[in-house]
Amino acid sequence: MSSETTELDMEYMTKTRSSNTNPKSNNDYTERSPLLPIANKYKKIPTSNSKIKFSSYLPQSISWIPESLTNTISNISNMVQSSMKSILNFNYTTIPSRFASQTNSSSKFLKDRHRSLKIFFILHLIFGFMIYRYSHSGPFLPFSCQILNLGCPSVEVTGFTTPEFLGVKKIFEENIKNGLDVGAGVSVYYDNKLVVDLQGGIANLETGKVYDSETLQGVFSCSKTLTGIVIARLVEQGLLNYDEKISKYWPEFAQSGKENVTLLDLxxxxxxxSYIDSHQMTLSDLSDLDSLAKILQSQPHNFNGVSTKAYHGVSRGWYLNEIVRRVDPRHRTIGRIVAEEIAPVYDIEFYYSITKKSLYQRVASIYSYPMVRVLAKFLLPKWMISEPLEPIFDEMMKTDSVTYKTLIGTAPDKSQPQDWNRYEMLNYEGPSYSGVTNSKSMAKLAAIMANDGKPISNSTKGVLEPEILSKNTYDLVMTKLPEAFDVVLQTNITSTIGGFGYFRLKGVEEYEFIGWGGSGGSMLLFNPELKIGFGFCMNAFHTALAGDQRSLRMLREVVDTVKTLKKS
Known part of the structure; x- marks a missing residue:
């Protein structure tokens, strides 16, 4: 330690001892601080942009750090800066020849890597663009149209709308143009008048046949609405009673827990x-109704005799058909009664079976929702999807669930919707699912029901159409039952005594619509308050449970237009 430092320390200690008797000012204390001489030995840190050495930040002499260590730090600093300067200013042309090949190889590697990164980046941009286009385009557009906007179909729409309902036509055209539909029809009655009747798109992509007023379409569970009307007419005739046990009409039915089941229950x-698991149903089983009856009556109660709300998606029509055959004086089926008493009288087309090739050639082909998009709906979070999958689809993946057994296991040959493109699938009645019709016929039935079952117009033969149901029967079948959870559909359902459903649909929740929807998106709905009858059918299948953006947007437009007309 230097003598200068020792003297300062001694002076500091002396001043500290005498501070109580002769205090100094703060300034005097600072001037005589023992640290001041050391602080004064530091150079001011340069602020210019000129290059500096690490040693410039060190004091010129630091008595408590060995001089050798100071020199070592300074030397290391100088070496680092010198090395950095050499790297930055290196002239590669001076490399000895024995290293030239290695350097050229490294340079080529860097260039190749740079080129690969550029290609990788460009491919990612292209892939991202393709994913964006695919996810924001309609599921039924050609792939070239979805990705590159090439080969997009032109929109061909026929039919008519009244001026007030042109908004429906605009949405209908958008559905086809944007690839939400392949081919479709929509019809609307308002206040007993046909105000919309449109068809458009393609009925068969393989042949290019257009979807027009002559096109027929399988509407699956929309068939249940007309089936319910047939049962109601038999109740009106005194041939059936909703409160009677089925065994009164079909004694063999009363077995295996089904003894107390009533017609209303069915x-x-x-x-x-709701499902048949005592026998694997096949298409050939439907060809012999007597043999089919034996299969149906032997099926045990699905829930050990306990009344449970479970959508009879496929089986209900088979059971009702057998009951009708037993009570009808001529032992007709539901399809035969429709063909003789309803279709010709009310000037509609509605077939429960297609047995003529001439009719089959008019039926539009069914196109299933693309599997890639179905998988995306399973995997992606709901907030990323415009129409998330309903809980029913999770249940359909479980082979031991009631939903799977009902909707897949009970279908003849476990058929899927596209299997109904085959002629033989349309040959046999299934009054829960086999209806083939068009939107105009659906809308007219809906309009009659919206008009309390009374006729809405004269038939083409000039004869006044009769009531489809009397006032008393209409009021009975429209009686609303308490809401109940359906273990097949995995949602709450409100039914009427006649088997129709009450729905508050997305986008039109302020009104209750009555009727039923079909697999893939078809809708047969009516609203007595607004006097609306709505029919929509299509051949492009979506995944929503009760209507989807195609039909619900049009229905919303219809409701808004009717509300405007009522105000005027």
Whole structure:
């Protein structure tokens, strides 16, 4: 330690001892601080942009750090800066020849890597663009149209709308143009008048056949609405009673827990026979109705005799058909009664079976929702999807679930919707699912029901159409039952005594619509308050449970237009 430092320390200690008797000012204390001489030995840190050495930040002499260590730090600093300067200013042309090949190889590697990164980046941009285009385009557009906007179909729409309902036509055209539909029809009655009747798109992509007023379409569970009307007419005739046990009409039915099941239970989907698992149903089983009856009556109650709301998606029509055959004086089926008493009288087309090739050639082909998009709906979070999958789809993946057994296991040959493109699939009645019709016929039935079952117009023969149901029967079948959870559909359902459903649909929740929807998106709906009858059918299948953006946007437009007309 230097003598200078020792003297300062001694002076500091002396001043500290005498501070109580002769205090100094703060300034005097600072001037005589023992640290001041050391602080004064530091150079001011340069602020210019000129290059500096690490040693410039060190004091010129630091008595408590060995001089050798100071020199070592300074030397290391100088070496680092010198090395950095050499790297930055290196002239590669001076490399000895023995290293030239290695350097050229490294340079080529860097260039190749740079080129690969550029290609990788460009491919990612292209892939991202393709994903964006695919996810924001309609599921039924050609792939070239979805990705590159090439080969997009032109929109061909025929039919008519009244001026007030042109908004429906605009949405209908958008559905086809944007690839939400392949081919479709929509019809609307308002206040007993046909105000919309449109068809458009393609009925068959393989042949290019257009979807027009002559096109027929399978509407699956929309068939249940007309089936319910047929049962109601038989009740009106005194041939059936909703409160009677089925065994009164079909004694052999009373077995295996089904002894107390009533006709009402069957109509409103709580009869306990939503699925058939005592026998694997095949298409050939439907060709012999007597043999089919034996299969149906031997099926045990699905829930051990306990009344349970479980959508009889496929089986209800088979059971009702057998009951009707037994009570009808001529032993007709539901399809035969429709063909003789309803279709010709009310000037509609509605077939429960297609047995003529001439009719089959008019039926539009069914196109299933693309599997890639179905998988995306399973995997992606709901907030990323415009129409998320309903809980029913999770249940359909479980082979031991009631939903799977009902909707897949009970279908003849476990058929899927596209299997109904085959002629033989349309040959046999299934009054829960086999209806083939068009939107105009659906809308007219809906309009009659919206008009309390009374006729809405004269038939083409100039004869006044009769009531489809009397006032008393209409009021009975429209009686609303308490809401109940359906274990097949995995949602709450409100039914009427006649088996129709009450729905508050997305986008039109302020009004209750009555009727039923079909697999893939078809809708047969009516609203007595607004006097609306709505029919929509299509051949492009979507995944929503009760209507989807195609039909619901049009229905919303219809409701808004009617509300405007009522105000004027």
């Amino acid at each position: 109509v409103v989907h709580r009869a306990g026979v």
